[in-house]
Amino acid sequence: MPEVRGWFRGPVVTAGMLLVTIAFALPAHATSTHATPTHAAPEPPPVAESIPTYDVVLTIGSGGLLHVRETITYDFDRGGEHGIVRRVSYRKKNRLFDIRDVRTSSSTGAPARAETAKMLHDVQISVGDSRRRVRGRQAYVIEYDVAWAFTPYPHHDELLWDALGGDWDVPIGEAAVRVEGPVPLKRVTCHAGTAQSSTRCLRDRDGPYAVDFTQRGLRPRETMSIRVSLPKGAIEVPPPHYARPHWQGSWAGTAALALALGAIVLLARRPAPRRYAGTALMALGAVLIAGDLADDIVVRGFWAFSLGDGCLAGLALVITGAAAAWTQRFRAREHAAVTGLGD
Known part of the structure; x- marks a missing residue:
């Protein structure tokens, strides 16, 4: 009988392998009565807007003028928007700041026309074009100067500045703030979060005339607040306006x-x-x-x-x-x- 068993062995093994192959090759919906039809594929989840990167450079002039350069990378949803709106505070309680010489651009080719409007306590900078929508990831650069930003004290002069604004409704993946000065910067601090809850920012590269801070995972409405103390006479400080x-x-x-x-x-x-x-x-x-x-x-x-x-x-x-x-x-x-x- 060994001959008979040998004669049947080859066809049986071949048939078994063929059945296994057919079973794996069949589509999943052929064996399920609750399968989704091929023409009704599920829609992809909506894309949430966010700011992947937010880079700020604060340059202190010897005459007491603060120059601000913000590079904002913004991810728009599929519907798109006409641009972004940045609100810069020009009044805190009764203290006044002069926001001037606003300039905007885009390295990704998005419309970057700037329109400014003075609101109750903020200067609203609208960057974009009301007739065109932009989608996907875009990069914007906003530059402006701030006068009357320093507060004089008997033994030092101080700058307290909200680097990100604290009014963004979307999360910020990674933010970086660089402070540059005409004199060595020895007393510079940074706190991230809200006015009610904040933590120290991560201090990055330091140099005699520049200090860098970074922060990751900022939630909506969170910001980075910078405090700079300069020795008396290091720069010219105009009197503050109220x-x-x-x-x-x-x-x-x-x-x-x-x-x-x-x-x-x-x-x-x-x-x-x-x-x-x-x-x-x-x-x-x-x-x-x-x-x-x-x-x-x-x-x-x-x-x-x-x-x-x-x-x-x-x-x-x-x-x-x-x-x-x-x-x-x-x-x-x-x-x-x-x-x-x-x-």
């Missing part, structure tokens, strides 16, 4: 505004005032408001306004005048309704 507080009214102006709000109730219970009394009060109040705001707005722009006693008194007159005008019209309509009913 704006008046947005609310500068004294107790007298606040009381006038409160009385005007109370006058609304009193006017509703009194006889109708003269026909044009309300209009006259509103016009006089508008003149007082314009006169009080003109000093701030004409010199420093609309967002530098402050509410002083003159402005509060004007608001009180406008409120009282509006209440008087409304009361006069209401009484006139009421009288016309009664007169028509009597006829």
Whole structure:
């Protein structure tokens, strides 16, 4: 019988190998009743926007001017955007900074036209083109100068600067900040994170006139804050500039505004005032408001306004005048309704 077994062995082995090969070659959906049709392939996951790299160079001039150069690599999603928006603070509480000579470019060929607008406390720098969308990874360079950035102290002069802005809604993969000075930099520190929680940045290459910091994995709204202390006289430091507080009214102006709000109730219970009394009060109040705001707005722009006693008194007159005008019209309509009913 060895001959018979030998005769069957070859075909059986060959058939078994053939069956195994066919089983592995069959597509997976042929053996499953819940398979996905070939024409309904799953869509790829959406691409999240992010900033892979953010490089900043802060150059301190001997005249006290700070030159900032930011190189931002931005990953746009598939839908694309018209560009990026960088907000640079020009007012912190009542301290003012002068953001000037803004210049932008792109090494990847993206539209890089710059438009600046002064908001409440920030200069908004829009880089791009409203008529064109960009997608994928793009690189932008933003340069500007900052005046009045240093604070003089009796024995040293200090710079405290938010290098990244802290208002990005996307994560930053890796950020690097380099500080360059005209004199040896011996006291330079960096903290990363938010105002409520921060850690020391990683100190990279140091030189006598330059210090480098890096930080990875910054979450949205996190930034890198740089503090530089220079010996007195190392650079020329212009005196800092301050704006008046947005609310500068004294107790007298606040009381006038409160009385005007109370006058609304009193006017509703009194006889109708003269026909044009309300209009006259509103016009006089508008003149007082314009006169009080003109000093701030004409010199420093609309967002530098402050509410002083003159402005509060004007608001009180406008409120009282509006209440008087409304009361006069209401009484006139009421009288016309009664007169028509009597006829």
